[in-house]
Amino acid sequence: MSRPAERLRVIINHLDRPSAGIRAAPTSAQTVSYGHPQRLRYTLDNDLLTPEQRLFYEENGFLLIRNLVSKQDIDRFRREFERICRQEIKVPGLVVMRDVAIAKSEFVPDQRAVSKLQDFQEDPELFRYCSLPEILKYVECFIGPNIMAMHTMLINKPPDAGKKTSRHPMHQDLHYFPFRPVDRIVCAWTAMETVNRQNGCLVVLPGSHKGTLQEHDYPEWEGGVNKMYHGVRDYDPEHPRVHLEMEKGDTVFFHPLLIHGSGMNQTQGFRKAISCHYASGDCYYIDVKGTTQENIEKEVKEIVARKYAVGDEVTFKDTWAIRGRLVQGERISM
Ligand SMILES: CCCCCCCCCC(=O)SCCNC(=O)CCNC(=O)[C@H](O)C(C)(C)COP(=O)(O)OP(=O)(O)OC[C@H]1O[C@@H](n2cnc3c(N)ncnc32)[C@H](O)[C@@H]1OP(=O)(O)O
Ligand SMILES: Nc1ncnc2c1ncn2[C@@H]1O[C@H](COP(=O)(O)OP(=O)(O)OP(=O)(O)O)[C@@H](O)[C@H]1O
Ligand SMILES: O=C(O)CCC(=O)C(=O)O
Ligand SMILES: [Fe+2]
Ligand SMILES: [Mg+2]
Numbered sequence: 001m002s003r004p005a006e007r008l009r010v011i012i013n014h015l016d017r018p019s020a021g022i023r024a025a026p027t028s029a030q031t032v033s034y035g036h037p038q039r040l041r042y043t044l045d046n047d048l049l050t051p052e053q054r055l056f057y058e059e060n061g062f063l064l065i066r067n068l069v070s071k072q073d074i075d076r077f078r079r080e081f082e083r084i085c086r087q088e089i090k091v092p093g094l095v096v097m098r099d100v101a102i103a104k105s106e107f108v109p110d111q112r113a114v115s116k117l118q119d120f121q122e123d124p125e126l127f128r129y130c131s132l133p134e135i136l137k138y139v140e141c142f143i144g145p146n147i148m149a150m151h152t153m154l155i156n157k158p159p160d161a162g163k164k165t166s167r168h169p170m171h172q173d174l175h176y177f178p179f180r181p182v183d184r185i186v187c188a189w190t191a192m193e194t195v196n197r198q199n200g201c202l203v204v205l206p207g208s209h210k211g212t213l214q215e216h217d218y219p220e221w222e223g224g225v226n227k228m229y230h231g232v233r234d235y236d237p238e239h240p241r242v243h244l245e246m247e248k249g250d251t252v253f254f255h256p257l258l259i260h261g262s263g264m265n266q267t268q269g270f271r272k273a274i275s276c277h278y279a280s281g282d283c284y285y286i287d288v289k290g291t292t293q294e295n296i297e298k299e300v301k302e303i304v305a306r307k308y309a310v311g312d313e314v315t316f317k318d319t320w321a322i323r324g325r326l327v328q329g330e331r332i333s334m
Contacts, residue, residue: 061209146281146329163223169231
C-alpha cells in the first residue's frame with residue numbers, strides 16, 4: 001500500500017471495528033487496552049508510518065522504532081559526553097546534573113558522578129542528534145513539518161548508590177511545558193546501549209496519554225529524590241505497566257501526556273540514553289498561573305534566578321523560548 005488515501009482508509013476501517021486490536025505491533029511491548037472507535041487525533045497523514053504503527057501510537061501513546069540511529073552516531077555522542085565530563089569543553093547553557101545521593105555526600109565528584117546533561121542545544125555534536133533526518137521524519141508524523149527542538153537531555157543513569165535515587169518517578173513530561181497544543185509535542189528517546197530492567201529501562205503506562213495532565217509533586221521516597229523529579233501525585237502502582245527494553249540505536253517516540261518513569265539501575269554500568277522533546281513551530285505559550293503547573297514554574301524560576309542572577313523579569317515562558325531551536329520548517333509562534 002503506498003497511497004496515503006488508501007492507507008488512511010485501512011486505518012479508519014480498523015478503528016470502526018469496536019474491538020479492533022493491534023496485531024502487528026512494532027514492539028515486543030504488550031498492548032493493554034484497545035479502547036473504542038475514535039478519530040485519528042495523535043498522528044498526522046503521512047507516508048512513513050504503516051497503518052499498524054499509526055494505530056499503535058493512537059492507542060498507546062508511544063511507538064518504538066528499532067535500530068533507527070546508527071552505532072557510529074551514538075559512539076560520537078558518547079565521546080562528546082565524555083569530553084564534557086572531563087571538562088575539556090565548556091558549553092553555554094548546559095546543565096550538568098549529579099545524582100542527589102552523590103551531590104549530598106562527601107563523594108569527590110568526577111565524570112562518573114554526572115547523572116544527566118540538560119540543554120545541550122549549544123553543543124553542535126550532541127545537537128546533531130536533534131537534527132538527524134531519520135528522527136525528524138518520524139517526528140513530522142506526530143507534530144507536522146515545522147519542528148522546534150525544545151528540550152535536550154543525555155541521561156547517564158548511575159548505578160544506584162543504595163538509596164533508590166536512580167529511579168525516575170512516574171510522570172508526564174507536559175508538566176514541565178508551558179506550551180500547547182499538547183498533541184503537537186513529542187519526545188524522541190534513543191537508547192545508547194542495551195537498556196533493560198536491570199539497568200532501569202523506561203516504564204510506560206500504555207494509553208495514559210488519553211487522560212489529562214495530573215498533579216505532580218515530589219514522591220515520598222525515603223532515600224531522597226532528585227531536584228525537579230516530580231511524580232504524578234496519585235500514582236496507582238497497580239496500573240498495568242510496560243517495560244521498554246531497547247538495544248543501542250532503538251528509539252521510542254512518545255506523547256507528552258504518557259505516564260512514564262524509569263526503574264533503578266541495579267548494575268555497575270551507567271545506563272545512557274539521549275533524548276529531545278520537539279514541539280511544532282506553530283505551538284503557542286500559555287500562562288500556567290492557577291494550574292497544576294504552578295509548582296514547577298516556581299522551581300524553574302528559582303533555579304534560573306540563582307544561576308543567572310536575574311529576577312522576576314525572566315518568565316517560565318522565556319526559559320523555554322531561549323532554549324528552543326528550529327530544526328525544520330518555520331518558527332511561527334514559538
Ligand atoms: C526545566 C525542566 C525541564 C524538564 C523537561 C522535560 C521533562 C523532563 C523531566 C525531567 O527530567 S525532570 C528533572 C529535570 N531536572 C532538572 O531540570 C534539574 C536541573 N538540575 C539543576 O538545575 C542542577 O543540577 C541543580 C541546580 C539541582 C544543582 O546544580 P548546581 O550546579 O547548583 O550544583 P551544586 O553542586 O552547586 O549544588 C547546589 C545545591 O543543589 C543540591 N543538588 C545538587 N544536585 C542535586 C540533585 N540532583 N537533587 C537535589 N539537589 C541537588 C546540592 O546538594 C546543593 O544543595 P545545598 O545548597 O543544600 O548544599
Ligand atoms: N512510590 C512511587 N511513586 C512513584 N513512582 C514510583 C514509585 N515507586 C516506583 N516508581 C516508579 O515506577 C517505575 C518502576 O519502578 P520499579 O523499580 O518498581 O520497577 P522496575 O525496576 O522498572 O522493574 P522491576 O523491578 O519490576 O524489574 C519507575 O519509574 C519508578 O521510578
Ligand atoms: O530515565 C530516563 O532516561 C528518562 C527520564 C525521563 O523520563 C525524563 O527525564 O523525562
Ligand atoms: Fe520524562
Ligand atoms: Mg525495580
